Amino acid sequence: MPFTIATRVSFEEEIKKSRFQAYATPVETEQDVKDFLALYKDTSTTHQCWAWKIGHHVRFNDDGEPSGTAGRPILATIEGNELTNVLVLVNRWYGGIKLGTGGLVRAYGGCAGQCLLLAEKIELIEKKQVSFSCLFNEWAIFQYEMQQQGIEFQEDYTAEGVTVLAKLQIHQIEALAKKIQDVTRGREQLHILDEELPDAG
Template sequence: MPFTIASSVSFEEDIKKSRFQAIAVPVENEQAVKDFLEHSKDLSTTHQCWAWKIGHNVRFNDDGEPSGTAGRPILATIEGNDLTNVLVLVNRWYGGIKLGTGGLARAYGGAAGQCLLLAEKIELIEKKKISFKCQFNEWAIFQYELNLHQIEYSEEYTAEGVTVMALLQVHQIQPLALKLQDVTRGREQLKIIEEPEND
């Protein structure tokens, strides 16, 4: 069963006058990775190295550190903890003492590892994209339902009513489909949007 982390965590340590700060966050997709990295840009750092894993997809970046000394050890700690849908960013502020390639790999991997130890691991629950339509007067009922279960959704208003796209955990699909049939008296059906597998 794949696991991810419940929420973002961070860890800091000083190694030979360099400060290392690791931040681990759960991510749903590559856009979330881009948004987080963009938001975390820090010009005061010497290096911002990172790695992420979402499903079978992995990426890592040494950000100017010698090849293989930062991104790969960070990724190894994510995989070593059996985690997915996780991004770990390690910021380094250089303190004037070179650590050597082995020292760098230990420092980046170590900071990432300590950081992930602080995280609460949760079972990764599969989610599916769904869509449905309803009339304006029915939308409040569904909006209440989606908010109640903290379901991510977006709505689009058309001349005919409201078209809703949402991301549901697999076990939430059936109850919502029944609710939709009930409220719309069988007029509308819930559609599951199959996403192409990209391996």
């Protein structure tokens, strides 16, 4: 059973006058990764190194540190904790003392590891992207239903009514599909969309 982390956590330490600051956050898509990195872009740092894993897809970035000394150890820490759908960013402010390649690997991997130790591990619940349409007068019923179940959704108003995109946990699909058939008297049905992440290639 795959695990992710419940919420964003951070950890900070000083190693030979360099300050290291790690953030770990749950992510579901590459867009989540981009949004987080944009939000935490910090020009005062010497390096902002990161790694993420979503399903079987991984990426890492050394951001100017010697190749293999930052991003890869961060990724190894994510995988060592058997986590997925996680991004870890480690910022470094250089303090004037070189750490050497072994020191850098230990610093980045260690800081990422300490940060992940603070995170609550939770079971990763698989979600499916679904879509359905309804008339304006039916929308309030579905909106209420989805809010009650904590379902993420976004609606798009058209001339004919409302088109809805939602992310459902597997066990929620059948009940919503039945509700749609009941409320629309069989006129509409729930469509499951296959959302594949682009291949890391």
